[in-house]
Amino acid sequence: MPADQDKVRALIGDFLVRANKGADGWTDQSPLWGDGLGLDSLEAAELSAMLEDEFGTDPFSAGDEFPETVSDILAFYAAVKTE
Amino acid sequence: MDTETDYEPAAHYDRVHEAWLLIMGEEFHYGFFATPDTPLGDATDALTKHMLERARIAAGDRVLDVGCGTGHQSCKLAEERGCSVLGITTSASGVAAASALAAARGLGDVRFEQRDGTANGLGAASFDVTWVLESSHLMRDRTALLSECARVLAPGGRLTLCDIVRRREIPFPEVRARRQDFATLRAAFGDAHMEPLDAYTATLADLGMTVTDSTDISMETLPTFAAWRANIEANRAAVAELLGTQGMEDFEAATHILEAFWQDGTLGYGILAAVKNP
Numbered sequence: 001m002p003a004d005q006d007k008v009r010a011l012i013g014d015f016l017v018r019a020n021k022g023a024d025g026w027t028d029q030s031p032l033w034g035d036g037l038g039l040d041s042l043e044a045a046e047l048s049a050m051l052e053d054e055f056g057t058d059p060f061s062a063g064d065e066f067p068e069t070v071s072d073i074l075a076f077y078a079a080v081k082t083e
Numbered sequence: 084m085d086t087e088t089d090y091e092p093a094a095h096y097d098r099v100h101e102a103w104l105l106i107m108g109e110e111f112h113y114g115f116f117a118t119p120d121t122p123l124g125d126a127t128d129a130l131t132k133h134m135l136e137r138a139r140i141a142a143g144d145r146v147l148d149v150g151c152g153t154g155h156q157s158c159k160l161a162e163e164r165g166c167s168v169l170g171i172t173t174s175a176s177g178v179a180a181a182s183a184l185a186a187a188r189g190l191g192d193v194r195f196e197q198r199d200g201t202a203n204g205l206g207a208a209s210f211d212v213t214w215v216l217e218s219s220h221l222m223r224d225r226t227a228l229l230s231e232c233a234r235v236l237a238p239g240g241r242l243t244l245c246d247i248v249r250r251r252e253i254p255f256p257e258v259r260a261r262r263q264d265f266a267t268l269r270a271a272f273g274d275a276h277m278e279p280l281d282a283y284t285a286t287l288a289d290l291g292m293t294v295t296d297s298t299d300i301s302m303e304t305l306p307t308f309a310a311w312r313a314n315i316e317a318n319r320a321a322v323a324e325l326l327g328t329q330g331m332e333d334f335e336a337a338t339h340i341l342e343a344f345w346q347d348g349t350l351g352y353g354i355l356a357a358v359k360n361p
Contacts, residue, residue: 040223040276042266045259060255 008077011054012070015047028071036069055080100153100176102325105318106311106334111152112217113247113352116306123310130245130304131156134216137296137356138243140164144211147171147235149200149228150218154181154193160214161185161193169205171198201227208237215244219283220275226286233290238361242292245354249277250301253349264340270330271337280353292357301351308338308345 009028016022021037022030030036032044039047048060051073059067059076067073103111107127114126115133140146142165148157151170154177161168170181170193181195198204200215201224213232222228232242258265268275284294315322315335323331344350 041253041255041258042262042269045255045262045265048255048259049262061259066255 005074005078008051008055008074009070011050012047012073015050019043019046026070028069028074030070031068032066032070032072033068099326099330100180102322102330102334104153105322105325106314108314109155111155113304113307114310115300115303117303119306119309121306123307123314126307126310131159131216133300133354134214134243134245135164137354138212138214138241140166140212142166145169145209146212146214147203147205147210147232149203149213149215149232150221151181151195152177152218154184154195156214156216157181157193157195158185158188158190161190162188166212167192168194169210170195171200171203173197173199201231203231203235205235207234208240210235211237211240213240213242215242215246217246219244219246220277221273223274223276225276225278225282229283229286230290233287233292233359236359238359240359242287242357242359243355244283245300245352247275247277248280248283248299248351248353250279250299250348250351267333267336268340271334277350280355283353283355284357287355287357291360293360294355294357296354296356298354299351300354301345304352305342305345308342311338 016026016037021039021043026037032039044060044066048058051058052061055077057080059073062076067076108123110124110127110131112127113130114121114123115130116126117129121129140160144164144166146160146166146168148160148168148170151157151172154170157168157170160166172178172181172195175197178195178197185193185195200218201222213236215228215232219225219228236242280297280299284297287294312335315331319331326334341350
């Protein structure tokens with residue numbers, strides 16, 4: 001089932017509220033790590049599981065490289081949609 | 084995963100301080116056990132002695148205790164070694180408790196200030212010893228911590244550190260599969276990030292320090308978890324009141340998770356010493 005981009009954004013937003021991240025605001029261009037949203041591996045694991053539970057697959061587990069930005073997550077699901 | 088709880092180190096320490104005293108004892112850290120039956124108090128003393136052997140603190144030395152917690156170590160150093168100590172912690176209540184402890188013991192040469200170990204704002208070359216006892220895992224920017232420790236040391240000054248270390252890479256699929264275990268550890272111990280002992284020594288070398296000792300003491304610290312559980316059992320009602328029933332059960336669960344990580348070689352404990360080159 002392809003993932004609607006707004007649903008992906010909403011799930012990411014819900015996760016960030018729960019994880020107390022992105023309080024200063026975030027955009028599609030926000031980096032997930034370091035000085036961006038500052039996710040650590042446990043938080044990434046939680047987001048990964050939430051995305052998979054909702055959409056059946058997730059960009060952290062599916063490829064060789066982790067997404068670097070919110071936009072990379074959206075691009076992953078856009079690609080799933082067009083496959 | 085309870086992501087709504089505040090795991091910021093200062094808030095975390097403020098919340099659990101009283102309960103941890105009951106569970107961990109006055110020294111508030113892991114023990115170095117000669118045998119599994121060694122009393123916890125003797126074992127925590129022994130770990131402190133291993134730190135002292137490496138720090139070689141002399142009377143009159145200026146000591147910076149980074150992540151000083153409730154100030155017990157700082158006071159003990161000043162009392163037993165005749166050194167002056169500045170203890171720093173990000174916890175305001177830690178500073179208050181530590182200052183009260185020093186005052187109660189009549190120690191004039193021990194001060195406590197609310198400062199961040201990764202950006203301490205202290206003068207360069209202003210200490211003879213930097214003492215980092217089991218606090219580094221709560222400072223995510225490990226390079227900044229060690230850099231600050233090196234910066235404030237005078238030439239020839241000594242850094243001594245002990246802490247929980249990561250003994251192998253934990254691949255992402257394993258983190259994900261065991262995320263409930265990791266979340267339990269976070270709920271019990273705060274926002275901890277463990278690095279390999281070799282990463283500490285490599286960073287210190289990059290900072291121009293000479294590492295004089297780096298020792299894995301995982302097996303010697305392993306009985307700590309059983310000792311903590313015994314203290315929970317002995318103080319169950321008081322610990323539950325301080326941590327809440329769920330918090331106490333999380334802590335107990337965390338000791339089992341850590342014990343398993345120690346035994347399977349995922350996590351462990353290390354101690355190291357380094358000297359700032361003249």
